[in-house]
Amino acid sequence: MREPADPGALLDWYDRHARAMPWRVGPATRRAGVRPDPYRIWLSEIMLQQTTVAAVRDYFVKFTTLWPRVTDLAAAEDAEVMAAWAGLGYYARARNLLKCARVVTSEHGGTFPADHATLLTLPGIGPYTAAAISAIAFDAPETVVDGNVERVMARLHDEHTPLPAAKPILTEMARSLTPQERPGDYAQAVMDLGATICTPRKPACGLCPWRPSCAAFVNGTATELPKKSPKKKKPVRLGIVYLARRIDGAWLLETRPDKGLLGGMLGWPGSDWSDAPVEDPPIRAEWKTLDAEARHTFTHFHLRLTVKTALVPMDRAPLRGTFLEPDAFDPEALPTVMRKAYNLART
DNA sequence: AAATCGTGGTA
DNA sequence: TTACCAAGATT
Numbered sequence: 443m444r445e446p447a448d449p450g451a452l453l454d455w456y457d458r459h460a461r462a463m464p465w466r467v468g469p470a471t472r473r474a475g476v477r478p479d480p481y482r483i484w485l486s487e488i489m490l491q492q493t494t495v496a497a498v499r500d501y502f503v504k505f506t507t508l509w510p511r512v513t514d515l516a517a518a519e520d521a522e523v524m525a526a527w528a529g530l531g532y533y534a535r536a537r538n539l540l541k542c543a544r545v546v547t548s549e550h551g552g553t554f555p556a557d558h559a560t561l562l563t564l565p566g567i568g569p570y571t572a573a574a575i576s577a578i579a580f581d582a583p584e585t586v587v588d589g590n591v592e593r594v595m596a597r598l599h600d601e602h603t604p605l606p607a608a609k610p611i612l613t614e615m616a617r618s619l620t621p622q623e624r625p626g627d628y629a630q631a632v633m634d635l636g637a638t639i640c641t642p643r644k645p646a647c648g649l650c651p652w653r654p655s656c657a658a659f660v661n662g663t664a665t666e667l668p669k670k671s672p673k674k675k676k677p678v679r680l681g682i683v684y685l686a687r688r689i690d691g692a693w694l695l696e697t698r699p700d701k702g703l704l705g706g707m708l709g710w711p712g713s714d715w716s717d718a719p720v721e722d723p724p725i726r727a728e729w730k731t732l733d734a735e736a737r738h739t740f741t742h743f744h745l746r747l748t749v750k751t752a753l754v755p756m757d758r759a760p761l762r763g764t765f766l767e768p769d770a771f772d773p774e775a776l777p778t779v780m781r782k783a784y785n786l787a788r789t
Numbered sequence: 790a791a792a793t794c795g796t797g798g799t800a
Numbered sequence: 801t802t803a804c805c806a807a808g809a810t811t
Contacts, residue, residue, distance in 0.1 A: 490807040497797065497806085531795025534810075568809045588807045633807055642805065643800075673804085703794065739802095741794055778796060793810085800804085 447598055447655040449621040449628055455651035456631035461638070463495065464502050469627050480554035480579040481512045484542075487571045487578075488535055495637070501530050512554070515540070516547035521697070524706050525775035533777070537706050538566030556580040574629060583625040585617045590636025596668035597640060600657035604669035612668075640664075678744045681719050683712035683736070683780075685751045685787045686727060688758075688765055694724060695771065696763035703740070709780045711763045715745060725760040727752035734786055738779040749783050 457469045465486035467478040485505060489498040504526060509515040515523070520540060527536035542565045546554055554575065555561055561572035573584040592605065595612040603611060621628055639646045647659050658664040686694035700706050711724035723729060729750040736747040773784050 487807065492794090492806060492808055493796080494798075494806050529796075531797090532808085534794065535808090538809080566809070570808060574807065586807075589805085590807070630807090637807085676803095705794090739796085741796090742792075790811095794808105796806100798805085800802105 444655050444657065444660070447619060447652050449619060451651045452631045452635065453621075453624055453627060456627055456634060459634070459638070460627075460630070461495075461634055464499060464506075466630070472624075472627060477581070478579055480556075480575060482506060483579040484512075484554060484567075484571075484575050485539075487574045488539055488566055489530065491535060491571070492532060493530065497530065501527070511552070512543050513547050513552045516543040516552075520706070521708075525708070525772065528707065528775050528777055529781075531778075533705055533707055535566060537700060541565040542567065554579070556582065558582070558584050577629040578626045581624070581626045583620055583622050584629075585613070585620045586629040586633065587613045587616050588633060590633045590640075591616050593642065593668055594632055594636045594640045594652075597645075597658035597664050598652060598656050600661055600663055600667070602663075602667070602669055604671050606671070608668065674742075676739070676743050678746065679715045680717065680746050680748070681713050681715040682721065682748045682750060683710040683783045684723050684725075684729065685710055685749065685783065686725050686754050686760070687751070688754055689756060690767065692765040692767045693771055694754075694760055694763045695766050696724070704777050704779070707777045707780075708775050709777065710783055712747075715743075723750070724762045725752070725754060725758060727754045727758070732786055736779065736782040736786055738782060740779075745779065747779070747783055749786050751787050 460469050462468065465478065465482045467476055486498065486502055489501055508526065509518060523540050524533065524536055527533065545564060546552060556576060558572045558576045561567050561575055570586060570588050573586045576582040576584045577586060592612045595601065595615040596608065599615055601608060601611060639650045643665070645664050647653055647664060650656065653659050658667055694711065695708055696711050698704050698707050698709050713719035713722050729752045732749040732751065736749055738745045738747070773781055776784060
């Protein structure tokens with residue numbers, strides 16, 4: 443009979459191996475009574491949704507430098523925040539980030555609520571993020587269940603039910619392990635374990651504090667867990683983007699509608715993205731088609747963009763979009779797919 | 790409740 | 801080159 447997994451053993455491991463992050467209060471500092479700023483925990487958790495720590499770091503520093511408190515963020519312009527988020531992806535997060543900052547500022551006095559239920563009512567905060575903020579920022583005994591926790595639990599119990607069907611089972615396993623002592627450090631410890639030891643491909647079971655309790659280690663099934671339902675193949679869609687440059691150097695751009703793909707982001711006017719995109723130039727001009735196409739892969743389809751360019755006179759009015767003069771246009775405010783098209787056009 | 794929603798790193 | 805993967809939420 444294996445010993446049951448011991449939260450204390452994991453906390454001991456975390457005390458020695460916790461990763462350093464700009465938003466994290468390490469275990470030693472936390473023991474000294476210091477709690478992290480809920481604003482910074484919230485911001486980091488939103489950025490970390492489906493996103494690696496490495497990708498988040500610089501964005502987190504940029505955001506907290508520009509907007510040190512939630513009230514500062516709430517007062518920012520929409521376009522300013524979307525531009526700062528550009529490149530990080532899942533842009534609904536940025537739109538909900540602003541909504542949430544404004545609700546916290548106007549309805550909660552600029553202070554984040556501590557309890558799970560109230561956090562769940564805020565825009566962009568779901569079950570995981572509510573638990574993470576509650577546990578990490580306020581040391582409430584909530585259970586976080588992210589991809590790391592799912593993997594660790596599936597292996598610990600050698601659970602072969604495929605995700606997402608296994609989610610409730612794995613959640614209950616995680617809940618029954620959550621300790622009353624140091625729940626914030628514990629939440630971060632399980633995720634650190636999943637990120638550095640109990641990894642998807644080559645888990646370092648030899649270094650794992652929970653190895654004596656791990657059913658998958660005994661059965662040799664760790665690398666095949668968690669099971670996942672098969673994924674659909676991504677279709678290829680085609681599209682056309684139009685990069686019009688006025689003779690004073692201004693570029694013709696548009697802000698995309700709030701709903702849908704790249705919602706709220708700056709981009710090049712273009713066609714629909716489909717099997718057979720319809721030509722739809724945003725201004726009358728002599729369009730030239732570039733030899734190379736911009737290729738980009740989204741979550742559920744591959745995109746091949748034909749890039750067309752034109753040089754237009756000062757007095758030519760666009761059918762849609764707005765000319766942004768050089769000092770008003772920063773290519774870094776573009777989402778990556780649009781920046782790829784820009785890079786092709788300027789070379 | 791299955792589909793939608795980005796991107797960069799990695800094998 | 802392709803497919804998978806990463807601290808999920810929303811509709």
